[in-house]
Amino acid sequence: MKAIILKDFGGPSQLVVNEIAQPEVTTGNVLIEIQASGVCHHDLLHRQGRLPKARSGVVLGHEASGIIREIGTGVTQRKPGDRVVIYQRRFCGQCPSCISGRHDLCKALGSPSVDTEGSYAEFISVPAVATVLLPENVSYQQAALASCPIATSLRAVHLSQLKAGETVLINGASGGLGIHQIQLAKATGARVIAVTRNASKAGFLSQWGADEVIISPDSSYSATVWKLTDKQGVNVAIDNTGVSLPETLYAMAQGGRVVVLGNINPRDVSISPGLLIGRRLTVQGSGSATLEEVSQALALISYGIIKPVIHNIINFNDVSAAHQLMETSDISGRIILQGWR
Ligand SMILES: [Zn+2]
Ligand SMILES: [Zn+2]
Structure with missing residues (x-):
């Protein structure tokens, strides 16, 4: 073969x-x-x-x-x-x-x-x-996305305990993870702030449900998040890029939950313990989905809630x-x- x-x-x-x-x-x-x-x-x-x-x-x-x-x-x-x-x-x-x-x-x-x-x-x-x-109405191409980008995103959203009415920050938003997280967050009833490096992606992200798009080529977006949220910060963040974690932490509201999922350019970053304590933040790492979440991802595709x-x-x-x-x-x-x- x-x-x-x-x-x-x-x-x-x-x-x-x-x-x-x-x-x-x-x-x-x-x-x-x-x-x-x-x-x-x-x-x-x-x-x-x-x-x-x-x-x-x-x-x-x-x-x-x-x-x-x-x-x-x-x-x-x-x-x-x-x-x-x-x-x-x-x-x-x-x-x-x-x-x-x-x-x-x-x-x-x-x-x-x-x-x-x-x-x-x-x-x-x-x-x-x-x-x-596979459900009958799910194609092979769609299914190829179910186990990794979609189910992995579903797991991250589960871990974040995102609720209707909350605001979620999603960076690396136009990639295979981010674009499905936007759809999952909207299906939950959340407000989505998407971050991308490339201005040409703004329309694409809005089309898939982002309520606001921040264009940030240098990954400095916390000040803009602060303005968009009336100085409250976001309740949840899904960090798909890794090195951006310090900036994501500055964008969080009191009691915010951060799920770290991606590590595009692996290296260490510095984090302020005072910030974690002061804002009572939860930071957790996430990875591949469970077998059950793969089935759930296929169901979400089959019912048209998530479009690969x-x-x-x-x-x-x-x-x-x-x-x-x-x-x-x-x-x-x-x-x-x-x-x-
Ligand atoms: Zn993968
Ligand atoms: Zn085992």
């Missing part, structure tokens, strides 16, 4: 199309023919060698949908022809985290932050329990160009890989 191998850590040209053996369908596993795969910032960090414990020589990609072509022995709940989305990390199903529904915390099969098998390939073999059936925002669709063979595009320009939503030449 065709697959894209990360030859070595480095630039987009390290991603090369190769012919490799089709994965075996072991006990409990299903073989899936990939129909669509999203390109995540996580993939870029992996390719650049910036994720701890990540390896080269592997196939990247964890945002995949496809058709089950074969089932292994012992699989009773899936059959060939089933349309599925893949849970983004492997889990054991037996540890205390898995048993409590927190498959995202399972460490039994390696680091939860690193992909094990990749979806930049024609086929993938995964445990049947790591697949979720796709920047464009690129042939798998042009994966280097897809990575290049994500590195050099502001993307509006997700890039999807689909089809082979």
Whole structure:
């Protein structure tokens, strides 16, 4: 089968199309023919060698949908022809985290932050329990966004305990995470202040529900937030960029809740303990969704409450160009890989 191998850590040209053996369908596993795969910032960090414990020589990609072509022995709940989305990390199903529904915390099969098998390939073999059936009216392209950008955003909104009538700040707003958080926040009945670096994104963000858009090329937006909120600050912030965290904290209201989700350019930042104490702020980190939240994301897509925002669709063979595009320009939503030449 065709697959894209990360030859070595480095630039987009390290991603090369190769012919490799089709994965075996072991006990409990299903073989899936990939129909669509999203390109995540996580993939870029992996390719650049910036994720701890990540390896080269592997196939990247964890945002995949496809058709089950074969089932292994012992699989009773899936059959060939089933349309599925893949849970983004492997889990054991037996540890205390898995048993409590927190498959995202399972460490039994390696680091939860690193992909094990990749979806930049024609086929993938995964445990049947790591697949979720697609509602009939959800396309493969839409489904590819369900497990990572949409379910991850849903998890962040859940953690933030955002309520109707509250104001939420969302930065990195035009990316794959932000644009779906805007929709989720509006569905909750919140007022959304979106932050973007690029003035050309203002219309796009308003179109997807942002009540106010702050254009801030240098990530200094707290003063504008202060003006927009009558010097009250925002109740909730979802920080999708990471290095912006100090600025986000200055934008918070008394008792505000901050969820840190993205880390585009990983480095340490300084935080004032006095600010956390004075404003009684809660700051929490969030990551990939639970299996249940992937099902919820698919339901929200199926009912038309969340519309997956796709920047464009690129042939798998042009994966280097897809990575290049994500590195050099502001993307509006997700890039999807689909089809082979
Ligand atoms: Zn992802
Ligand atoms: Zn586990």
